[in-house]
C-alpha cells in the first residue's frame with residue numbers, strides 16, 4: 001500500500017520502490033523520516049518525543065507564525081519560540097496524487113493547540129503538501145488568511161535537519177557573498193568565505209538568497225544533499241555543537257551534532273503580510289544533484 005495511516009502518523013511509500021518512503025507525524029505535520037533506497041536522509045534525535053508532548057527534535061519541524069522568540073509584536077510575542085504549527089496536531093487530508101505519491105495535511109485555528117491560539121487569535125488555513133519523488137522530497141506550504149477583516153502577519157520556515165556523516169568534513173556551498181545575521185554575535189555582515197564550514201556552534205540567517213541558488217551539502221568533495229527553494233528568501237544554518245547540545249534534554253546522543261546540519265529555508269528576516277482572503281505559497285525541494293559551485297553575481 002502506498003499510503004498507510006495510523007492514529008499517530010502517515011507513511012508514504014513509492015509504488016515502484018518500497019525502500020523509498022517518507023513518514024509524517026500528525027503532531028506538527030512533522031516529516032521525521034525520509035528514506036531513499038533504505039538510506040535515512042534526515043537526522044532525528046534518539047530522545048525526540050513523538051508522542052505530542054513537545055516539538056520533534058529532528059526531521060522537518062514547521063515554523064509558523066513566528067521564527068525564534070518575538071519580543072515586539074503584540075500577539076506574536078506571546079507565542080513560544082517558533083510558533084504554534086510544530087506543537088499542534090494537523091488533520092490528515094488524504095492522498096491527492098498517485099504519481100508522484102502525494103499527501104496533504106491541514107491546520108486551522110479550530111484544531112490547532114488551544115493554549116496557543118488563545119495567545120494568537122488569528123484566522124488562518126495552512127495546507128502542507130508532501131510529495132515523494134524517486135530521489136527527492138518536496139514539502140510545499142500554502143497559507144491562507146481566512147479572515148474577512150484582519151491582515152495576517154507571519155513568518156514561515158522549514159526547519160530541516162539533514163543527516164550527514166561528519167560535521168567537520170562537511171561544507172555548505174552557494175551561500176558565499178550573501179548578507180547574514182549572526183544570532184550568536186548579534187551582528188550582520190557579508191559572508192566572504194567561499195563555503196560554509198563548521199568548527200563551533202553556528203546560528204546564522206542568510207538573507208535574500210537568490211532563488212536560483214541550489215544550496216548543497218558536500219561531504220569531502222561529494223554532494224550529499226541539494227536544497228532548492230521557491231518563495232523562501234532566507235536560509236538559517238544551525239548546528240548546536242557541544243555545549244548547546246548538552247543543554248537540550250531531547251538532543252541525543254550528545255555527539256549527535258556531528259551527524260546533523262540544519263539548513264532551514266524560510267521567510268523570517270521580515271514578516272509576510274496577507275490581506276483578508278489572500279493566499280501565500282512556498283516550497284522546499286530536497287534532492288540529489290551534480291556538484292555545482294555557482295559564481296557570485
Ligand SMILES: O=P(O)(O)OC[C@H]1O[C@@H](O)[C@H](O)[C@@H](O)[C@@H]1O
Pocket residue numbers: 081082159183203204236238264
Ligand atoms: O530548540 P528549538 O526551539 O527547536 O530551536 C532550535 C534552533 O532553531 C534554529 O532555527 C534557530 O536559529 C536557533 O536559534 C535555535 O536554537
